[in-house]
Amino acid sequence: MERDIKDNFSVREKIYRAAVELFARKGYSGTTIRNIVQKAEVTQPMVYYYYGNKEQLFTSCIKELYNQLTTVYQKIDPELPFDILLKKMLISGKEKFADFPEGLFLMARFAYSPDEFPRMIDIIHVFSTPLDLLISAIQKAKNKGEIVDYVSPQLFSFALFGTLGFLATVHFMKDRFEIFKSMDIDVSIDEIVKLFAYGVLKK
Amino acid sequence: MERDIKDNFSVREKIYRAAVELFARKGYSGTTIRNIVQKAEVTQPMVYYYYGNKEQLFTSCIKELYNQLTTVYQKIDPELPFDILLKKMLISGKEKFADFPEGLFLMARFAYSPDEFPRMIDIIHVFSTPLDLLISAIQKAKNKGEIVDYVSPQLFSFALFGTLGFLATVHFMKDRFEIFKSMDIDVSIDEIVKLFAYGVLKK
Amino acid sequence: MERDIKDNFSVREKIYRAAVELFARKGYSGTTIRNIVQKAEVTQPMVYYYYGNKEQLFTSCIKELYNQLTTVYQKIDPELPFDILLKKMLISGKEKFADFPEGLFLMARFAYSPDEFPRMIDIIHVFSTPLDLLISAIQKAKNKGEIVDYVSPQLFSFALFGTLGFLATVHFMKDRFEIFKSMDIDVSIDEIVKLFAYGVLKK
Amino acid sequence: MERDIKDNFSVREKIYRAAVELFARKGYSGTTIRNIVQKAEVTQPMVYYYYGNKEQLFTSCIKELYNQLTTVYQKIDPELPFDILLKKMLISGKEKFADFPEGLFLMARFAYSPDEFPRMIDIIHVFSTPLDLLISAIQKAKNKGEIVDYVSPQLFSFALFGTLGFLATVHFMKDRFEIFKSMDIDVSIDEIVKLFAYGVLKK
DNA sequence: AATGAATGAGATTTCATTCAT
DNA sequence: GATGAATGAAATCTCATTCAT
Numbered sequence: 001m002e003r004d005i006k007d008n009f010s011v012r013e014k015i016y017r018a019a020v021e022l023f024a025r026k027g028y029s030g031t032t033i034r035n036i037v038q039k040a041e042v043t044q045p046m047v048y049y050y051y052g053n054k055e056q057l058f059t060s061c062i063k064e065l066y067n068q069l070t071t072v073y074q075k076i077d078p079e080l081p082f083d084i085l086l087k088k089m090l091i092s093g094k095e096k097f098a099d100f101p102e103g104l105f106l107m108a109r110f111a112y113s114p115d116e117f118p119r120m121i122d123i124i125h126v127f128s129t130p131l132d133l134l135i136s137a138i139q140k141a142k143n144k145g146e147i148v149d150y151v152s153p154q155l156f157s158f159a160l161f162g163t164l165g166f167l168a169t170v171h172f173m174k175d176r177f178e179i180f181k182s183m184d185i186d187v188s189i190d191e192i193v194k195l196f197a198y199g200v201l202k203k
Numbered sequence: 204m205e206r207d208i209k210d211n212f213s214v215r216e217k218i219y220r221a222a223v224e225l226f227a228r229k230g231y232s233g234t235t236i237r238n239i240v241q242k243a244e245v246t247q248p249m250v251y252y253y254y255g256n257k258e259q260l261f262t263s264c265i266k267e268l269y270n271q272l273t274t275v276y277q278k279i280d281p282e283l284p285f286d287i288l289l290k291k292m293l294i295s296g297k298e299k300f301a302d303f304p305e306g307l308f309l310m311a312r313f314a315y316s317p318d319e320f321p322r323m324i325d326i327i328h329v330f331s332t333p334l335d336l337l338i339s340a341i342q343k344a345k346n347k348g349e350i351v352d353y354v355s356p357q358l359f360s361f362a363l364f365g366t367l368g369f370l371a372t373v374h375f376m377k378d379r380f381e382i383f384k385s386m387d388i389d390v391s392i393d394e395i396v397k398l399f400a401y402g403v404l405k406k
Numbered sequence: 407m408e409r410d411i412k413d414n415f416s417v418r419e420k421i422y423r424a425a426v427e428l429f430a431r432k433g434y435s436g437t438t439i440r441n442i443v444q445k446a447e448v449t450q451p452m453v454y455y456y457y458g459n460k461e462q463l464f465t466s467c468i469k470e471l472y473n474q475l476t477t478v479y480q481k482i483d484p485e486l487p488f489d490i491l492l493k494k495m496l497i498s499g500k501e502k503f504a505d506f507p508e509g510l511f512l513m514a515r516f517a518y519s520p521d522e523f524p525r526m527i528d529i530i531h532v533f534s535t536p537l538d539l540l541i542s543a544i545q546k547a548k549n550k551g552e553i554v555d556y557v558s559p560q561l562f563s564f565a566l567f568g569t570l571g572f573l574a575t576v577h578f579m580k581d582r583f584e585i586f587k588s589m590d591i592d593v594s595i596d597e598i599v600k601l602f603a604y605g606v607l608k609k
Numbered sequence: 610m611e612r613d614i615k616d617n618f619s620v621r622e623k624i625y626r627a628a629v630e631l632f633a634r635k636g637y638s639g640t641t642i643r644n645i646v647q648k649a650e651v652t653q654p655m656v657y658y659y660y661g662n663k664e665q666l667f668t669s670c671i672k673e674l675y676n677q678l679t680t681v682y683q684k685i686d687p688e689l690p691f692d693i694l695l696k697k698m699l700i701s702g703k704e705k706f707a708d709f710p711e712g713l714f715l716m717a718r719f720a721y722s723p724d725e726f727p728r729m730i731d732i733i734h735v736f737s738t739p740l741d742l743l744i745s746a747i748q749k750a751k752n753k754g755e756i757v758d759y760v761s762p763q764l765f766s767f768a769l770f771g772t773l774g775f776l777a778t779v780h781f782m783k784d785r786f787e788i789f790k791s792m793d794i795d796v797s798i799d800e801i802v803k804l805f806a807y808g809v810l811k812k
Numbered sequence: 813a814a815t816g817a818a819t820g821a822g823a824t825t826t827c828a829t830t831c832a833t
Numbered sequence: 834g835a836t837g838a839a840t841g842a843a844a845t846c847t848c849a850t851t852c853a854t
Contacts, residue, residue, distance in 0.1 A: 011817080025318040029233035033845065043819055048846065050817095112315040112368065114376040115228040124380050151398045155391055158373060159366040159398060165315065166365025173317040177327050188358055195354045195362060196398075214834085236828060246836055248830080257828065417838080431724040436638035439824065449840055454825065456838095518721040518774065520782040521634040530786050557804045561797055564779060565772040565804060571721065572771025579723040583733050594764055601760045601768060601805075620813080642849060652815055654851080663849065 012050045014040040017100070020061050024106035024172070028058055028117045059123050062110055065103045066126040072096045073133045082141040083197045089134070090164070090189045105172045108165035131157055160196060167192075215253045217243040220303070223264050227309035227375070231261055231320045262326050265313055268306045269329040275299045276336045285344040286400045292337070293367070293392045308375045311368035334360055363399060370395075418456045420446040423506070426467050430512035430578070434464055434523045465529050468516055471509045472532040478502045479539045488547040489603045495540070496570070496595045511578045514571035537563055566602060573598075621659045623649040626709070629670050633715035633781070637667055637726045668732050671719055674712045675735040681705045682742045691750040692806045698743070699773070699798045714781045717774035740766055769805060776801075 009017065018040035022031040033054060037044050051057035072092045076085065097104045111127060114120060138153035167188070174180045212220065221243035225234040236257060240247050254260035275295045279288065300307045314330060317323060341356035370391065377383045415423065424446035428437040439460055443450050457463035478498045482491065503510045517533060520526060544559035573594065580586045618626065627649035631640040642663060646653050660666035681701045685694065706713045720736060723729060747762035776797070783789045 027230050027232060027316060027319045029230060030319050032843085034843085044845090045819065045847080046817085054845070109315055112312055112372050113230060114372060114379070116230045116233050121380065124376075148401070150401075151394055155394050156398065158369055159362070159395070162365040162367070162369025163362040164365070166361055166368065169315050169317060170361060177317075177324065191354055191358050192362070195358065198351070198353075235826080237826090247828090248836065249834085251829070252834070433636050433638060433722060433725045435636060436725050438822085440822085450824090451826080451840065452838085460824070515721055518718055518778050519636060520778060520785075522636045522639050527786065530782075554807070556807075557800055561800050562804065564775055565768070565801070568771040568773070568775025569768040570771070571775065572767055575721050575723060576767060582723070583730065597760055597764050598768070601764065604757070604759075641847080643847090653849090654815065655813085657850070658813070 011040075011042050011046050014042055015047055015050060015057070016061060016064070017102075019057055020065070020100070020106050021102040023058060023061060024102045024109055027109070027113065028054075055117075055119055058117055059119070061106065062123055063126050065107050066130065068096060068103070069093060069107065070129045070133070073130050078133075078137050078140055082138075082146045083193055085137055085141075086160075086197060087189065087193045090192060093164075094189070101168075101171070104168045108168045111161065111165055131161060134160065156196070163192065163196075214243075214245050214249055217245055218250055218253060218260070219264060219267070220305075222260055223268070223303075223309050224305040226261060226264060227305045227312055230312070230316065258320075258322060261320060262322070264309065265326055266329050268310050269333065271299060271306070272296060272310065273332045273336070276333050281336075281340050281343055285341075285349045286396055288340055288344075289363075289400060290392065290396045293395060296367075297392070304371075304374070307371045311371045314364065314368055334364065337363065359399070366395065366399075417446075417448050417452050420448055421453055421456060421463070422467060422470070423508075425463055426471070426506075426512050427508040429464060429467060430508045430515055433515070433519065434460075461523075461525060464523055465525070467512065468529055469532050471513050472536065474502060474509070475499060475513065476535045476539070479536050484539075484543050484546055488544075488552045489599055491543055491547075492566075492603060493595065493599045496598060499570075500595070507574075507577070510574045514574045517567065517571055537567065540566065562602070569598065569602075620649075620651050620655055623651055624656055624659060624666070625670060625673070626711075628666055629674070629709075629715050630711040632667060632670060633711045633718055636718070636722065664726075664728060667726055668728070670715065671732055672735050674716050675739065677705060677712070678702060678716065679738045679742070682739050687742075687746050687749055691747075691755045692802055694746055694750075695769075695806065696798065696802045699801060702773075703798070710777075710780070713777045717777045720770065720774055740770065743769065765805070772801065772805075 015036060018036045019031070022035050022039060025031075026035070033044060033047055036057075037047060047054075047057060051060055073089060076088050076092065078085065080088065093104070110117075117123075134157040135153045138147070138156050141147050142149060142153065170180045218239060221239045222234070225238050225242060228234075229238070236247060236250055239260075240250060250257075250260060254263055276292060279291050279295065281288065283291065296307070313320075320326075337360040338356045341350070341359050344350050345352060345356065373383050421442060424442045425437070428441050428445060431437075432441070439450060439453055442463075443453060453460075453463060457466055479495060482494050482498065484491065486494065499510070516523075523529075540563040541559045544553070544562050547553050548555060548559065576586050624645060627645045628640070631644050631648060634640075635644070642653060642656055645666075646656060656663075656666060660669055682698060685697050685701065687694065689697065702713070719726075726732075743766040744762045747756070747765050750756050751758060751762065779789050
């Protein structure tokens with residue numbers, strides 16, 4: 001007798017995963033509790049039992065995801081050569097969310113939607129921790145003389161996060177939108193590192 | 204006798220501007236017709252009179268904005284040296300929307316929200332024209348031997364768009380979220396060009 | 407062609423009358439918006455269109471009723487002999503609400519349900535104005551030496567209001583509860599005046 | 610080691626006391642099972658274990674309270690002089706509920722809320738027993754020629770009950786509503802007796 | 813006797829939209 | 834062009850109640 005893989009998850013986990021996926025796709029307002037419970041195959045009051053209300057469900061998802069990302073980044077040795085460090089960050093982030101890429105997509109989307117969630121201001125700080133980790137790694141590389149000083153660590157990290165967020169989104173859209181079909185995200189980590197580390201103009 | 208600047212706009216324009224601003228901030232689902240008419244200081248049926256319904260209002264906004272961007276990009280000579288070309292694109296885009304930055308923010312947001320708008324598939328193509336212009340410019344530079352070949356034009360343009368979108372978002376959030384206060388978007392066009400054209404690692 | 411008397415009322419009035427009647431019978435929490443719109447024969451959103459929400463509908467009803475009562479009481483000359491004054495108050499209150507006795511019942515009920523309505527504290531003051539009018543009338547009679555001084559104006563007015571409230575309630579319950587069937591409220595105003603003015607003990 | 614006084618009550622008693630207090634304040638519909646179990650510090654199913662359902666819990670409370678009142682009244686000798694009898698009733702009722710005044714408040718409230726409880730008709734009779742005791746005492750006094758005959762026993766008892774109910778309510782509201790702060794219910798039993806026995810007009 | 817988890821039904825409220833004028 | 838009034842459908846959330854243990 002075949003069983004759905006979902007049967008392995010508790011009610012709480014089912015809600016979490018359905019919520020992350022839907023929030024990532026449709027946004028906070030575009031996702032209804034009914035959407036979530038239908039996808040999760042649970043009853044409506046269970047959402048309120050476990051998460052209180054829609055807002056708290058959303059913040060729980062966001063906090064959980066960003067904490068996971070922060071944990072992964074913190075495991076990387078900040079003294080590594082810069083291009084190695086960069087590559088490690090990309091790879092470890094990718095691996096961590098390999099079995100649940102919706103998490104990455106939601107994080108990306110969250111960063112681009114300043115007022116979609118009514119209480120954004122209460123949770124925006126979770127977003128700054130991984131960003132700060134990257135910024136201080138770049139500052140360190142600058143101090144060690146590894147990288148040029150005409151680019152600020154802040155701009156660099158914003159550019160990297162923007163790029164990754166957009167790539168995640170493109171990947172997410174790939175299946176359904178013809179124009180993104182040709183993009184292959186799987187081989188591009190090396191490309192990203194090269195782009196950001198070495199630039200594109202021939203000297 | 205002083206008059207509000209809004210008095211110079213027609214009802215149709217008032218609705219358009221209010222809609223763009225709100226869609227940019229709150230997203231499609233997070234914006235209600237009532238929000239729009241309150242901000243625009245018009246009555247509800249006017250939206251339906253001029254735009255048909257909410258979906259058509261949204262697509263009108265998106266199409267208008269992307270067409271403006273495309274027009275601007277098409278005016279740039281694609282034979283220019285790559286770093287000059289890059290800088291021109293950034294500057295002309297910025298200037299075009301200088302008096303209505305919400306337009307930029309909405310375009311950025313739109314690109315990151317694959318399923319927020321129920322008929323995304325009907326309008327996604329407007330998004331690809333400016334992207335294609337950039338991709339073909341890069342390809343041209345590659346063909347001319349200006350830039351290295353280890354970076355694909357596609358990745359490069361995705362990275363650039365992702366970066367710009369994120370910067371626009373950060374700018375948008377700046378006033379309200381402490382963590383973005385220190386970022387100064389006005390001086391960064393040169394930095395962006397340098398980052399993408401020359402890379403960061405010292406050779 | 408027969409028409410329901412309700413057809414003469416506007417939507418707003420229909421809602422008001424249905425709400426007063428139901429709040430009087432079932433209380434604030436026991437009355438649902440659906441109950442109200444069914445009785446009023448209007449659609450649900452009309453309640454929100456005209457009154458904002460359930461709480462505001464309730465406070466609107468209460469304020470309207472108590473203001474009517476206050477207006478009636480203010481028309482009575484406070485210099486009248488006390489038993490005449492008393493009788494006038496009872497009669498004018500009764501007449502004012504003759505065609506809409508539910509209003510009286512709701513006022514009575516409201517006075518006995520300190521926390522039934524979540525924002526009681528915001529509207530309790532409407533209740534004190536007619537009470538104060540009575541208290542000061544009694545004080546005046548006391549000053550003029552018309553009435554004994556072993557009863558405080560406050561207790562007297564509380565007793566009178568309690569009595570009237572209970573009589574209104576009994577009247578309200580009469581039709582449905584056997585035990586109140588024999589009570590005839592119509593002949594009792596004189597009795598009430600006598601009871602309060604002359605007491606019951608033979609001297 | 611200090612312990613909360615509540616620890617002395619059984620689960621059943623905890624539920625009863627919490628229920629009476631909440632029903633008195635918020636009414637039947639305004640009180641939720643969750644309110645009750647939170648105040649009682651027990652779990653939800655316990656309510657159903659001990660009382661069956663919310664309706665039965667309510668009727669249990671009402672019956673218990675009115676039976677206590679009836680028992681108290683039955684102990685008073687109906688042959689006493691009327692003003693003595695009256696005073697005895699007031700004092701003994703007050704003493705009986707001295708340590709649990711919420712019981713008095715609930716009885717008062719119950720009498721003013723004809724349809725708040727859906728099965729009022731099933732329990733309204735408990736209310737008539739103490740009322741009947743008073744009515745027949747008055748009738749007896751009338752027969753003995755103690756009191757005037759221009760006031761019916763029924764009106765008299767309604768007035769007394771209305772007065773007492775209102776005073777109980779005022780007392781209940783005292784702490785929270787400024788307008789009742791000055792009322793002192795503790796010294797007023799004598800006043801009540803005088804008011805009802807002797808009236809207020811000087812002869 | 814007691815509990816954490818679960819549920820169907822229904823509560824309040826808001827939505828996009830339309831009608832009559 | 835423009836509006837106040839109105840609506841069906843669906844949103845979030847809470848309710849009394851029960852199940853499995």
